[in-house]
Amino acid sequence: MTATGSSARPQGRLVRDGRTGPELRIGIVVVAYNAATTLLETLDRIPVDFRSRIAEVIVCDDASRDNTFELGRLWAERPETPPTTVLRHTKNLGYGGNQKAAYSLAIERGLDVVVLLHGDGQYAPECLPDMVAPFDDPDVDAVFGSRMMDRGAARRGGMPLYKRWGNRILTTVENRVLGLSLTEFHSGYRAYRTSMLAAVPFTSNSDGFDFDTQIIAQVVHAGGRILEIPIPTFYGDEICYVDGVRYAKDVLKDVVEYKLATRGFGTAPWVPTPEEYAFKEGDGSSHTIILDMLRRLPPSRVLDLGCSAGVLAEQMRAAGHTVVGVDALELLGVRDRTDEFHRADLERPLPPEIGSGYDVVVAGDIIEHLSHPQDLLRQVRELLRPGGRLVLSVPNFGHWYPRSRVALGIFGYDRRGILDNTHLRFFTRSLLRRMVRDCGFDIVAESATGLPLGPVGGSGRLTAAVRAVDDRLVRLRPTLFGYQHVFQLVPHAEDTVRADVVKVPHSATTDRAPGRSGYASA
Known part of the structure; x- marks a missing residue:
């Protein structure tokens, strides 16, 4: 007799009843x-x-x-x-x-x-x-x-x-x-x-x-x-x-x-699909970049939109932050990995019990799954405290992989990645920049990730060499070689100034020199 098996995490609902023998x-x-x-x-x-x-x-x-x-x-x-x-x-x-x-x-x-x-x-x-x-x-x-x-x-x-x-x-x-x-x-x-x-x-x-x-x-x-x-x-x-x-x-x-x-390629219906959204590990992944950003901040109140099972939220809590998670599904363990969890469909207005006054809102690989992402981004502006910021990561449709698929006439969806079959919207960097500005945000920082070599597999010198070449190409031309774009956003500065102006007496502005706004420091 020989036996084989797998230590992989079960993807179905396997429940053994324990009956044996004559039973x-x-x-x-x-x-x-x-x-x-x-x-x-x-x-x-x-x-x-x-x-x-x-x-x-x-x-x-x-x-x-x-x-x-x-x-x-x-x-x-x-x-x-x-x-x-x-x-x-x-x-x-x-x-x-x-x-x-x-x-x-x-x-x-x-x-x-x-x-x-x-x-x-x-x-x-x-x-x-x-x-x-x-x-x-x-x-x-x-x-x-x-x-x-x-x-x-x-x-x-x-x-x-x-x-x-x-x-x-x-x-x-x-x-x-x-x-x-x-x-x-x-x-x-x-x-x-x-x-x-x-x-x-x-x-x-x-x-x-x-x-x-x-x-x-x-x-x-x-x-x-x-x-x-x-x-x-x-x-x-x-x-x-x-x-x-x-x-x-x-x-x-x-x-x-x-x-x-x-590994994420193709959409074979007979291969089981996991319910939860995978945490992206590895050097240079979008989640790694987001965590690096948050680790440089003092303890903050964070809203994690589309938190899935809460694995990213758990990492943010370990960095000292208080994390409120939101997702359309309540997956196993999510309440243990977040400080607070709310079930909500991000295609609809966010429920008031989520609250406001957040230091950081994280939307990691979320808006591409929405039919109207602008609606969510405009809601996020109202949830941030003054000085708060939105951290947004989005797959880059301008990457060479989907470009090549389209050019060769073999465009199709994958199980994950840029051509994930659950994506409803595709973005290039220019489209993403335009949309966030139209929704009332300024870009204070942006970066691009390289290829997700972890899911593809492999290790050692070859993988290290591919990573080194890919990183250089991403720096040279992120619109073609960047796998994902990661933005740090804040509400438009002029919106904040306009709110402040309302509180300033009219007489306080009358002595300003012609041709100067007096608000450059804002």
Whole structure:
């Protein structure tokens, strides 16, 4: 037995109920397509002494052109069989689509563990007790049967040479990209804890054979633990519907797509998306620049707009500031990381309970998510005390990355960064300058960040060299190489002066020399 897993933070809502052994409600999902010649024999091979532990068998006929469905019903009607549901899809859903329907039903029926069994008998039903036994450990989320764990077993079982080599090469690449150590990615003999299935977006997966690769990435991404057990290999006269070349292309595309999506590129719907907005760590990031600004200030009252889970607010509090957080969602832990939290939609007028008189308002990577950012900026002016300032960070659409995407005709959204698929507005530096001035602010300081090399990965000399070159380019031409613009803003000086003038008696200004305003010091 081998096990692999991930220490990554779960992205779904994985909740294990702790049931083990005989208490587990076990389901067997049989996917079948034109399996009339093998289905009954496969079902009959389910060990008799194991059948009492099976809560339900679900036979899913994927719109076969033969009598697979009728034979499934015939088996279900036998008195010695476990409770069985036989389904026939009215159209062919594909290998992955068939699993989606089956797993959704298993979750709906309240099963705890579901084992995938192929109706063509390629995977031995005699191994079902072995597939289920590891779930006595409540930390096991998936069990995969591997034909590659026992050296030479695949060859003895009749697996063709080209399939053995193809399996090993693909598995090696997939392990390398995903950081795993599975002995086989391509076995169709699998068992899942349904709480894990409910925690991952498997219904967004491919309808094809690469469904099995995508769900591996999802389980690991959710922090799940996968355990492998050896199974026998059997190749008979069953019909293979897999196009090997296309399958290899699809699974390689999937693992690369997953890796890129977790780094922020692309919008693959099958890769889970975190609820909370990520804290930007690393030298030169917008959050690092904001924190450096605030660390130079005395203890201040700070309003953090769009605070997400409060990770940035927590850092600001550690620097001695009192932080009030505002966000449309109340994420786990946000009230512990802020001094005060208010739930509010930033697209609407801010509620009065937020108060006013703030020394600093932070809007870190927020206004690009709003349909009318000017409305929020004008509200912020009213929340600042005299002498207070707004710290604003915004992605730079003039950066070479989106410029290149547009120029090459491959413009599209990403999961994060400048082309984040939740961005409603795009800004260049000139557009941003114009907007903040129109909203009543003066720019007292501005800077640009470099590439976010942290999420892309890598370390050592190469990363340091890329960082050094990028930093120099950002200094030379921030409009092209700056990844984000960070502004420090204060309300227009003339607005403050105008308020002061109202309080000054008219006679106090009458002796001023013609042609001089007398307010230059303001």
